Amino acid sequence: MEALKLDPLTEFFSAIRNPQTRRGYEADLKKFFDYLKIEGAFKAQAKFFCLQAQSDPKWATIQINGYIQSQKERVEKGEIAGLASQTCTSRSGYFVRKTTSI
Numbered sequence: 001m002e003a004l005k006l007d008p009l010t011e012f013f014s015a016i017r018n019p020q021t022r023r024g025y026e027a028d029l030k031k032f033f034d035y036l037k038i039e040g041a042f043k044a045q046a047k048f049f050c051l052q053a054q055s056d057p058k059w060a061t062i063q064i065n066g067y068i069q070s071q072k073e074r075v076e077k078g079e080i081a082g083l084a085s086q087t088c089t090s091r092s093g094y095f096v097r098k099t100t101s102i
Contacts, residue, residue, distance in 0.1 A: 008050040009043055035067050 012029075016022045026042070033045035040048065053060035075082040 007043060008046045012046075032067055035070065036063055 013022055013025070016025065029046070030042055033042070033049060036049070038045040038048050049060070071080070074080045
């Protein structure tokens with residue numbers, strides 16, 4: 001397996017042009033790292049997760065699935081809104097779906 005060369009966040013965010021999209025992804029990723037109780041600054045958390053996932057892909061799969069399951073349970077309990085579950089009105093007055101991350 002090839003060693004980690006780039007900062008994982010640089011690689012992840014390199015294709016995202018919209019600053020608002022980037023901030024949303026960054027917030028969601030930070031929540032995931034906090035869920036895993038990875039200590040340190042955001043960049044250190046990302047690097048730790050990437051290195052751990054490279055050395056033990058099964059661990060990474062289990063952690064991701066556990067996080068997704070915990071978020072699904074929070075949606076079912078009504079603690080958070082699910083994806084595309086909120087509506088808002090556009091400038092033209094039509095109702096549109098507003099997507100929110102879980």
